[in-house]
Amino acid sequence: MIVSALLTSVGINLGLCVLFIAIYSILRKQPWNVKVYAPRSIVEGKAQNDDDISLERFLPSTGWLVSAWSPSEDEFLAIAGLDAVVFMRIFILCFKVFLVAGIIGMFVIVPVNYRGDQIEQFNLFNITNQSLDKFSISNLNDGSNWLWVHFAAAYVITAVVCYLLYSEYKYIASKRLEYFDRSGRNPHEFTILVRSIPTYDGRSLSATVNRFFTELHPSLYMDHLVVRRTNKLQDLMNGAKDIYKKISNLKSREHSTEISVSSYDRISEDPEEKLWIEKTGISMSGKEVSAAFVCFRSRYAMTEVVRIRQSIDPTQWIIEQAPEPCDVYWPYFSTTFMGRWISKVLIILASIVLTIFFLIPVGFVQGLAHLEKLNELFPFLQNILSIPFVSQVVTGYLPSLILHTFLSMVPPVMKFFSTMEGYLSNNEIERSACTKMIWFTTWNIFFANVLSGTVVNQWNVILEPKNLPILLANAVPAQATFFISYVVTSGWTDISAELTRTSSLICDFLGRNCFRCCLREFTAPHIPYHRAIPSILFFGLIGITYFLLAPLILPFILVYFCLGYIIYRNQLLNVYCKKYETGGRFWPSVHNTLIFSLFLMQAIAFGIFTVKQLRLAYLLTIPLMFATYLFNEYCRKRFLPIFTAYSAESILKKDRREQNDPTMEIFFDNLMSNYRKYMVTEYCSENPDSRSSESTPLLSDHT
Known part of the structure; x- marks a missing residue:
């Protein structure tokens, strides 16, 4: 993907973000929209009727940002519950990780990558028609000593992520014990x-x-x-x-x-x-x-x-x-x-079938991302695709939009699969669906995209697992610009659209003005953790994976976590009510996913150093993977039992x-x-x- 296509995608999605936020800041002030934008206040009996008409009500404002930012964590805990606090800690953790990663990536790794000459010289005077590969690790020559900077960065970011993961695991475990001790009789x-x-x-x-x-x-x-x-x-x-x-x-x-x-x-x-x-x-x-x-x-x-x-x-x-x-x-x-046993087996088979069928839209999306493939498959479209703006939209914005549209249909299916497994609580159903969605997005959005086109050509390589790091090292950097576009489309725009709650707004409008009746008792919605958590963790996986390969993606991911933090904080304070309380039991899944992201980054680094013929670097990557494994085992022994059951000491x-x-x-x-x-x-x-x-x-x- 060339820079112009990427800039088109970023421009469209940035405009949509600003539009959604501006629309929300106006609609939330209209008294007839209180059921859509402040249902929690209705449930809690705090809704106020304000029929005064003033110009300020119809102008965008930032007052909601102050209201969302103001409550302390203890106040937020009292309002939304521990699960909501733990959910917000995901954003805080990822923000810390990518703040450090962004500084290292943008001010150390990007300049080093630019010094290579593997790819033709980058022309700043014709930037829109240039490829971003000049700023990726692909630009460094084989055997270059500059690769040692990437090796050191891999060790540094691993240490940073492990330290932050340990701190968060310890903090959330203590909050879980404190919450249990302070809660009343249940x-x-x-x-x-x-x-x-x-x-x-x-x-x-x-x-x-x-x-x-x-x-x-x-x-x-x-x-x-x-x-x-x-x-x-x-x-x-x-x-x-x-x-x-x-x-x-x-x-x-x-x-x-x-x-x-x-x-x-x-x-x-x-x-x-x-x-x-x-x-x-x-x-x-x-x-x-x-x-x-x-x-x-x-x-x-x-x-x-x-x-x-x-x-x-x-x-x-x-x-x-x-x-x-x-x-x-x-x-x-x-x-x-x-x-129940038969149901679990059938659900596993159904999940596999769904995963296979989802490869169809993934393959179609990858075809759209490459203009030359489109011209070969659809020669009658050559005249249309030759128009610069059309080609930029088709290759830069449309692929990630289509992929996001198909992916939005999957969470309800995964939740249905989890209900069929025989769980007897809603929180178990959602946690099971959350796990399914994490692995589904990891495989179908990440691996299926980076390996499409490579699977057919190098099938003999895939059959040997030892060659998988090399395969990933060749395939992953090539998809960097696609995932930048995916972050701004599925990340920025989707999380901004969370504010406007378009479907709820339309349903409420039709109920008030067309049907003139309320056909169902009013209840505040519950945040769909099985949809939100996998999406957040997937962007974390993309960022950690591309930290060494194409650090230009990191600022876009950092913006996503900043947006997500303030928007979901606002929604949890005003929209979503607590349906159940698990005491943060989904945090181990968050920890495990980020550890997997580290392993994936290290495996790709091993493959990169192998392809780039830096033998000592790829040999020294193995102890890094072993150290990460030991760290994960320690956390599993130290903290996981707290999330499985409370101790006799706490109960007595x-x-x-x-x-x-x-x-x-x-x-x-x-x-x-x-x-x-x-x-x-x-x-x-x-x-x-x-x-x-x-x-x-x-x-x-x-x-």
Whole structure:
């Protein structure tokens, strides 16, 4: 890609960023857009009606930047929760990494690369028609001593990244422990979830659960809830939903009569009464599902039971800590052990198929990025493509836009795959989908792009894994300008578009002005971690990988992290509400991805030094990779257990602090009712995250 095509892409996306930010700063001040740009204030009861019309309301302003920047981390924690704080720490970590990397890259590596003469001289007077390869490592001659600068830079950036990763891991681990210690009593801290409960002739599952835990843990066991499936209750709920929509529709019409509304109000009383009767008498009907919530008298007792296998048969009495009541995902409680295992296998196969099919748009995109290939494939377009601006847009902006469009369709698919694996909490589903998306983007956006065109020509090289670093060393630098364009298209523009929330704005406008009614109960959205985290980490991978090869990409990535930090901070303070709290459990995935990025950079450096015939440098790269591996192992042993489970020391400290609290008995009396409440309201809810009405509801019987 020549400089003119890159500048066209940067110019288009920079203009879009400024446009999105300016539009947002105006739209957010309009009172009718409060559901779109400040739904958190509505949920928290802090929304204010401001109908005063003034010129300032219709002019762009930067007041939202000050509001987003002002809260301290402790204030931000109190508002958004620990998961949101940990999410923002990703931006802070990456900003620190690429600030150091950018300084080294732009002021040390770029001048060194320019000193080479492997590529024809760069003409500053005709910069738009020049290639940026002059500033990449490809410009250095084979065996050049200037390559030792890159070798030293590899050691320096590895040390910097490892130090920052260790500091962040330690800091977040301490915040997780502190958060647990300061949090109040939560039902899931005393409750386990039991699945694959065996059945016995003449005995109900409820009696089986009660007898099993009474015999094994008589002094620890307190109570239980067996999950039931009831279709009758679902019919009542659907009826209540229909009547609620009709009432909302009538009340929203200007000419609706009070008689009509009151008639529907009286009608609605009947289903509500039936619903309550069905709920309170649920133990008399409904099929039992082989799952139950079991609560214990202390956190330590619950933890002790979870860590011990309860049955001789590992496929029975499968136990895990229960999710928060609001975090439970209900549809797959009846899935058997074998069913979950088969589902996981099928999901693996489906993910592989999706990965293979995604190579089609990747190949098409790579064809667009090379003008000479387009002229060969579509000779009838030569006259159009010969127009400078058209060729610049087609080769510079269009490829990354198309790739980003296709990639935006993948997160919902990955989340669907994760739900089919049988997870019983929303946070597990999102963390699983997040992991899938990380590897999907790494393979299909990075490797598939850099290796396209090389796979066919050097298939015999790929078959030998030892030659992979050499293959990457040849292929990765050639895609530097494409990834710069990708950063500004999928990074700058996409994260700026996050502010305007275009789809939500359109839906809200149609609901207010066309349908004149509210068809669903208002709820604030939850930040899609499975979409946001993989995207952030992928840009981190690109930046670390290209640090040695083409450092010109680093300023663009640094701008992305600056934009992302302030924009997502604003969204978490004003738009997104907490749906669940994991205590930052997705941080190990962040750490592992950045460690993988380091390994990838080091492997490519090994290949570069091999191709450039600097034997001693590529031999000394091996100890660097080994040191990185040891560092990762140390972090895994030192910090990962904190994110897997809380220690006995932390749990007992919290238990002892509450053992003489007189309110504990009231808490235990209401403990199981928390899960029962969400079992009912989960299917009454009309929020976007509610389960499909096709799913049979799951309730529970208390004995």
